[in-house]
Amino acid sequence: DTAVSQTPKYLVTQMGNDKSIKCEQNLGHDTMYWYKQDSKKFLKIMFSYNNKELIINETVPNRFSPKSPDKAHLNLHINSLELGDSAVYFCASSIGRSLYNEQFFGPGTRLTVL
């Protein structure tokens, strides 16, 4: 009965590969997010997705693309992985875009690019 789940929890891969991280929420939320936490623990928003509207943080390379097959899922695809992509990636969801709504976070996926 996990609220926000991510798979895999750990991902080790070589530079240049393409990989995906899956996120699913069973809370019935309308809005989902992807955050990146770097090696210094700094968390930064990458994307938010609400009702088929995608908002992209301008600093995110276009090698990163979120894909939402339905409201409960927001997967993250990364092409041509680079060493600097190594980080922990968190998925989150909230009822809507209202400021009051709490964001529920998944357990994170630690991506290591060798």
Place this chain on the structure above:
Amino acid sequence: AQTVTQSQPEMSVQEAETVTLSCTYDTSESDYYLFWYKQPPSRQMILVIRQEAYKQQNATENRFSVNFQKAAKSFSLKISDSQLGDAAMYFCALMYSGGGADGLTFGKGTHLIIQP
């Protein structure tokens, strides 16, 4: 641009004592919320407390309370009767309506150590 600054990379407190974590922010928005999130070694992000900018009354959740000074753009977290389970990274965050990716803007975090 919105910024959140946590000036204390690490804080240490004795069990059962009180500790205050500092946070300042900058935004030109009038409608925003402030949050404190906790990240224990398990890596899970847990909401500790939130404050609506339009409310003057400081938020309180059991042993956790905030001191919200809107004019000074300050949002500190006070933890009373510290417990070993409070040991974690604490992140101050801001969310405002409109612009960017519409998500939370986080500070760099404060690592809280609880001494037994």
